Amino acid sequence: MTETAPELDRLRGSAPPRNHDARTIAALTANPGCARRGLMDAAGVDKDAVARALGFPAPFGQSQFAITRGNAFEAQVKADGCAELLTLLRDRMGLAVSEVAYDDLEVVAGNEGRELRHTRTRRLLAQALGSGEGTLFDHPLLRLEIGGQLAYLEPDVIAFQIEGRLHVIEIKSFAVVDGQAEPEQVAAAARQSAVYVLALRRLVAELGHDPERVSHEVFLVCPENFSNRPTATPLDVRPQLAVLERQLARLTRIDRILDALPGDLTFEPGEHLADSVRTVEARYAPECMAGCEMAYFCRDEARACGATGALGRAVRDDLGGVDTIGTALGLADGSLSPSDDLAETAEQLRAAARLRAEALGTGHRDAVTAR
C-alpha cells in the first residue's frame, strides 16, 4: 500500500505535502473518476500553487470578514473547554453529559509531523474507548485510504464520546434561521462529516473496537437566526456514508494510474508543468469549479477540445454521451452518420434540430413534406 510513496513524492517535487482538507474531501465524492485530481491529492501536491503557475489561479479567496466571523464563532463555542458547546448538548440535545475532559490535538509540541499527531490521536482515542469516559477531542488528525494511498485528514471538528459512542461535532458559521439553513451548505457539511465519521470508524476498527461505536449521527453547530448564539442540530449522515464508501471503493487505484505514466513525471513548477499535468487525464465538470483548484485549467482544456462535459453533466446526458460538441452538431445536422450505438442519439438530435429550425423559422420548414 505504501510502496508507491517514493513515486508520489517525486510527483510533488520539492514542495512539502499538503493534507486533505474539507474541500478536497468534498470533491472526492463529487468526481471520483478524475485521475488528475486523485493523483495530485494522493501525492499531496499543492494544487493551488500548480494552478497559479499554469496561469489559472483558483478563485477560492476567502473574505477576512467571513474568516473573522467563522473564527469568532468557533472560539466562542469552544471557549472555556467548550463550555457553551456542552450546555448546548445538554439542554438542546438532552444528552446526559457529565464530567468531560477536553483535549486539543492540534499542536502536540510545537512543530511536528503528521505521523506524530496521528499517533497521538490514536493513543488518546484508544484510552477513551477503553475507559468509555466522556471526552472531547479537538482537531484529531485522521487517516483514510484513498485510491490505495493513505491520506491524512485534518478535520476542523471535535470527536465527542458519550455513553460509549463517538460523535462528530462540526462547527459551521452559516446561520440556521427558523430551523432551516441553506441546503447546499448543509449538504456540504454532511458530506464532509461523513468523511470524518468513516475515517474515525476505520481508526476505531484498527484499535480493535466495533466501528459502530462511531455514530452516524453528527452534530452540526451553527449560529441561530441572526444572532451569535449557537444551536445544535443532529444530522444523520448515513446516505452520505453509503455514497462515500461506494465511491472510495470505485476510485481508480492510484498505483494503476501511476503505472500508465512516464517514470520521470513531476508537477514541479517549470516549463514542462502544463504538459505534465495534461499527461494525467482529467474528468472536468462544471461542479469542479466549486471545489477543485485545478478547475479553471481543466475547463480551459475541456473547452479547447470541444468537450460536451464542459457545458454540464445534464447537457452531456441529453446528448446521450456524445463527447464532443463537433460530433453532436454533425449528428444533428446530418453531416456525420452515426455508429450503431449512437443511432438513437443521432435520431433524437436530428429531430431536435428540425424542431428548433421549424419553430425559429430558419430553413428546413418543409423537411416533413419532403420526406
Place this chain on the structure above:
Amino acid sequence: MSALSSLARLEAVRAGVAQPLATVRHVHVSDAPLVLIPLKLAGEAAAPLAVMVGSAPDDPSLLVVPQPRNRDLRFAFAAELAKLVLNHIETSRGEVEELPPGKEGDDRIRYGNAPQLLVPNRGGVSFLRLVGRSTRFRSTEGPYAVDPAVPVLGRWLTWFADRHDHPGSSLLRAMTEVLRLHWATGQSSVEDGNLAALMGWIDPPDGLDGPAAAARAEDPVTCPPAGPATDPTFDNEVLAPAIAAYDRSGGDPRAGDRLRALIAGQLTPTWDLMWRAVDLLRAMPEGASVPRRWERDRDAFTYYHQTFGEAYPQARRDPPVRAARRLHDLERAQDAYEAQRAFDDPLVMAEHRLAGQAFGGPVTECDPARLDETGKRPKLRPLLRVRTADPVRLDIGTTVCNAARPALKGRIVEIGDGGVLLELTGGMGRKLTPEPGAVPQVGERVCFTSLTEGSFGAAKFPDREDTPWTHGGPPEEYVPTDEDAEEDWS
C-alpha cells in the same frame, strides 16, 4: 434540460453568441420596475452592506451601511430602504378596477398595476427573503424600537419572496433566471449564474464575442460580482481598510463618502447590466398569456395590500393547512404556467413535441362534415389526418387540443406511418356543420398536444380549526411576541 435546449447550447458554442430558447417574452416587464442590487457582508447571514436601488436607469439610489456590524446603522439602513421600497409599492398601484361582485356579494377590486422588483440573481432573492425575516417582527416601541417603516418593509419583502416561488409570477424576478428562460449560452448553468457572463453571451459588447465577453466577466476587477456576496479580494484589500478608516474617524462623513464611492464602483457595472437586460427583454414581443398571469399578480398584490392593516407579520413557519394549500397552489400554477408557455411559444412547444407529448405537421386528409350517428343524436365528429415526423408518444384515445386554438379538441384514433388520425370532438360550434375556419384544411400546418391548462382543479382544505390530528391538530393562533421583536440582529 432537454435535447432541444442542450442542442441550443451547442449551437451557441459554434456561433459564439447565445441562441434563443423562446420566441416571445414569458415574463411581464413593468414600465418602471424597481431594480435592487443588494450586497451583504461576507460571513453573516443577513447583514446588509449596501443596496443600489431605483426604477430608472439614470436615477440609482445608493444606500450603504458604513459599519455593517453596528446594529443601529443596520436599522437606519433598513428604514431608508423601507422608504424607497414602500414608495415604489404605493406609486405602482395604478387605477382601481371595479370587478363584478364575488359569490357572496362582496365588493371586489383590482389595482390596475403592481410593483415589480428585479434583482440580479437567486442569491438576491434569498437575501431579500432573509432581510424580510429579520425585520418583519421588529417592534416600533419599547427598548428595541425601530422606525415604523422597518417591520412594514419586512412584511412586504417576505411577501415578494413568497411570490417569487410562485411559477409564472413576475412580481419579484431574478434577472439570471429570466434571461436563462429565453436564451441558451455556450457555457454551463454554473457559469450562467454570473449575470455579467450571461449577458456577455447574450449581448456581447462591441468587438467581443460571447466567450471573450464571458471570460472578461469572470475577472472580478473588471466585472465585480452582482452580489449579494462581494469579491473576497475586494473585501480584503479595499473594503476592510475603508471600514476600519470609517471606524477610526468616529463616523466622519468624509470617510463615509469614501466608502460609498468604493461600493458604488462595485455596484454600478451590475446596475448598467440590469437595465441593459431590461431593454433586451422589452424588445421581445410579449407572450399571449403574460397579461393574464400579470393579472393574477395584480390580484395577489391587491389582496395583500388591502388586508395589510388587519394581518400579522407572516409566521416563522406556515401552519399545516396553509402550507398544504400553498404547495397545492404552487403545483397548479406550475402546471398552468408550463402549458401557457407552450401555447404561447412554438419553440417551447417544440420541447413537448420532442418529448412526444405534442406533434405537428401538415394536414393530409380532412373530412370536416363527418357525423357520428351511432348514438341517439348525431354528433359532429370531423376526421383529420396530420402527417408528422415527430416521435409521438401518446396513446390511442388521448384527448388533444390544437396549439394555435386550444378550444379545438380531438381524440387520437390511429397512429401510423401516414401520421396521426384525429377525431375532432369540440370547439367547432354547436351546429352539425363546423363554423367556418374551425376545422383546419388540407395543407394547413397544425400542432396538437395533450397539454392542458389546469389539468387538476382546486382542492379543498380544512379550515385551520379543523386541522387533522395527523398534522398536529389545530395550531395555536399566532401572536407576535416580545421575544420576536428583541431577537438579535448581530
